[in-house]
Amino acid sequence: MGTSGQEHELDTVGIEPYLNARSATTPAWFADGRLGYLSDASGVPQVWLSGVDGGGAHPLTFLPDRIGALLASPSGNRLVFGMDRGGDERMQLWTVEPGAGEPRALTADPATIHAFGAVSPDGQRFAFASNARDERFFDVLTVGLDDTTPPQPVTATDELLTPLAFSPDGGSLLVRRQNTNLDADLFLVPLAGGDRVNLTPHLGEASIPHAAFDPAGDAIYAVSNQDRDLAALVRIDLVTGEQRLVAEPGWDVEALAVSPDGSRLAYAVNEDGASRVVLRETVTGEERAVTGLPPGVIEGPRWSPDGSRLAFSWSGASHPSGVWVCDADGAARRVTVPDLAGLDPAGLREPEIFRYPSFDGREIPALWFRPAGEGPWPVVVEVHGGPESQRRPAFAPVTQFFLARGYAVLAPNVRGSTGYGKDYCHLDDVARRPDAVADLAAAADWLRSRPEVAADRVVVMGQSYGGFMTLAALTTFPERWAAGVDVVGIANWETFFANTGPWRRSTRAAEYGDPERDAALLRELSPLHRADRIVAPLIVLHGRNDPRVPLGEAEQIVAALRERGRDVELLVFDDEGHGLVKRANRVTGYGAVARFLDRTVGATGP
Template sequence: MAKETYSFERYLNVRTAFGPHFSPDGQKLSFLTNITGVAEVWSVDLNMQAAIPSWPEQLTFRGERVSGAVYAPHEDTILVSGDIGGNERAQLFLLAADGSQLTALTSNLEVMHIFGDWSPDGRYITYSSNERDARYFDIYEMEIVSGEQRLLLQHDGTNYAHGYSPDGSQVYLTRWLSNTRSQLLLVDRATATERALTPEMKLDGRGAVYHSAAWSADRQGLYLLSNHERQFRSLAYLDLSTLAMRYLGEDRWDVEQLQVSKDGTRLAMVVNEDGYSTLSLFDVSQGWEQRRSLLTPTLPRGVIYDLTWSEDGSRLALTYATADDAMDVWVWDLEAEAIVRATQSSRGGIPQASFVNPSLVHYPTFDGREIPGFLYLPTGQQKQLPVIINVHGGPEGQARPIFDPVTQYFVSQGFAVLAPNVRGSTGYGYDYQSLDDVRLRMDSVADLQHAALWLRDSGIADSKRIVVMGGSYGGFMVLSAITTYPDLWAAAVDIVGIANFVTFLENTGPWRRKLREAEYGSLENDREFLEQISPIRSVDKITAPLFVVHGANDPRVPVGEAEQIVAALQRRQVPVEYLRFEDEGHGLIKRSNRLLAYPAIARFLEQQLS
């Protein structure tokens, strides 16, 4: 019997649920899901003994993306963040827990507002905003009842508020110098003075990050994650009286998530082991040295996001993803030793058995390194396949084995898909992440060349049907691959990619330029090099047909990047198709637009590879 196949629309109708947060009494869980076509806030009653989870209730109806929802500590109200048209200029709203009222707390639609946390008494929130100057984020506080705002910290830099001290007297923040360099600070609410907890980062030295800080049970120190003077991000303890930091373990993989219960007695951390997540739970009520391991839930091998504790620390909610199932929210009850799938996202009517799990592979590249990646193969087919090399963005990012409807659709149609983690990817140590910085940029593109050569030489790929596809920085990699190694590719797909590093840095959101220059180079010091490696400068070498997708409201990679490459190819009469979406930003968020773009990409590839 022939295997049944499904339309692209069915795959794009697989839903996701994520971003959980407990109500103060622990009886409800808010979460975000794209059931309606874009992420909105929903809630569900929690009954761990019920055989069938409660039916969830939709709470917001904005029709625009919601990026976060966090319950107040003592009342049934929720702080909601959301933007318009993908422009990332998030506004803050107060939502009644029954969904009856959504009140705007901010009103400047040209300004970004990044929520930090509620104060312990629930009277205030802290957040970051670039209202004073679009280039910089200051720290603000708002009294919820009166709506009165005050500036807690003004600083010409990128400052993100995270939370309050347990007694509410201080606000903890992270100051970012680049995407790989940060510092922790405390701001005293009464005096508005700052105290640096970790060393100030310099751009001309080895970078380090400090993040995910949480108070210990005795309130004398902070647990946090850092890679200061080591390859991987590890769990550490910072003594608040001496500011001495000590690592609590030797890790050969990144500890990527840390959450400590409100009272500081329970600690959850997630380790990223070659792209897969491992969860550990500890009772640290007596400190780390007297810690006691707690039982963890048994889950299929996958990836964990969005850890959050209930107010009393008895339950842990997490977003869990595998390559062969929809992303959903799970709740682990530590006392009952039971786990419940709190949300039940639709699989689009496609049997789960139809989805494919990848193999973790490594392929050799030009300098003898082994590049990790995830290889998806259609069932029963191993050789001489059309192949899509799908490049992640970032570049400080990592391809992970999570459900991707685009990958699963193409695999169902007989494609192999390789998701490589070329040099510059995170998850493999500081040195590996730094191998593509500034003047080393094109070495990562050479890793793509060797991915294609490995697929060809191993017999997996039909050498005449290899496609390169990617978004954001991955879009730059696509354009760079088809200009640097033009003979390798049968076709290419560029989604919100960089075509010209000079115009990209000139036009990207002013709050992002400084952060990105540490990775890409600056126009002041590296303009000639950036011009040299920009794909637009080598457009005459492109022979592969190209499909381009971009959102008109993209604040990260402005739509002019797409316009440049499309116009240049049209002038040369190289086959190019272009979809511009007026209500999207950096990537396609709305299902209605995804239903237009991805089937069109599939038709394009079918035509070019036939």
């Protein structure tokens, strides 16, 4: 059979340019106005430095593994960063000063997780969380940035604690206690000793993803959904405990930064997945929008030391993440130079955000990406992880790669996703898990009704919890799927709870079910125990060092399918953890996925 010119063109689309498109995230200000940030230009995220105009960009670190966190001291003369090893998430802490030599390790305990963190107002100490004492819990400690004395404990309470900020006078820490993934409390912890104060006593549930001191020292600002369905911006008086509503925009508030003098706030609103950034004068309440941004998603807003400029990273569906800056007037400009590695920007696709009906009449939000041409196209249904997460219009190179190869992509935010309120987020809890899987079946049904879709070539794909959803969809609704792609997914709830990081078990049980009380339900919901129902070809990718969903989950489902003579492939990456981070591994892994899809469903037919 002959091959058309379009078919040949699709066959030659390689993944390398999509994964070579550089991203820059996590800006951190220096006193002289330069910016540190994380760049994956080398293939692994490292610390870079550039002028605020983007000039003179160069790397500060040349380390073998990913750097996953970055902060600058308040004076802007040093950086603190965290790096794990081979994706094991046991992050160690480092500090570096430009022009003052090589990075210096602050911790050296590879068996322990060290979680960020805040720098003291005088720049002499760093507060962090560690599970060294008991791997089930995170204690708060401080370490000196200019000496080699061991870290000093602040509080150890058999809880999941994270220090968020030093008080302006340096005498206390603002500490978050994570009760579940969706419920938290804020405490004021005196460093000199004494009782901590709960700043957010509440009944029910309160998610508090962001909080910061008012520089006057008499209050904190926080993003919280306490006593409401959507997250709002509030101000909490440290003396009276009174919470005053600052902004309640009708969608979730998702980010917060307070200027060093307290005169301005920056916050962002998640409007149906896309970010809207707002600058607010704290005295007058006057607000102005940050302008000049393409549609996209914000991360990590941070004010310059003099409070005149705001830096943040910004990513859109058709442009990789970059560092941006705006002045007090809200006019934004990009700092990092876009590098698409030879990709034609006109060939990158933007999604349509829409809703489709599910089995019970509920409307499910989704992103619908169409490739070039008229179809009928095969479709990859991409399921996000979490489940307390949301697929948003940020740059996803693998998605763009699929589109270039002639696949359409549907990315649903099934019930249980964040971004649509507290009630929606709980619609998949424990025994209601199958309802979220049914949302995927409804997505497949919607696709099969579309004339531009090849109805017999619909694929389900997901990572982490999305990998579980992939396996659950293949076992619950096997007739709807032509193939499956499972990346670090859960196959067996019993072994997942037995082997996942001990610090995760209590928070995961609130969402998935208690491994003892709900053992029968979790067994019933485990795809491994219904593996005989999987008839579609499956490819599985996993990192050997995954502390969240250990490799055994992949090995079990693959073994069960091989015993039954099913079409299944397994790729294991020795230097990765929960997902593929290193560019070379991503090229190998997702290149294999592309070949698998071409073999099983093919953009031009199997």
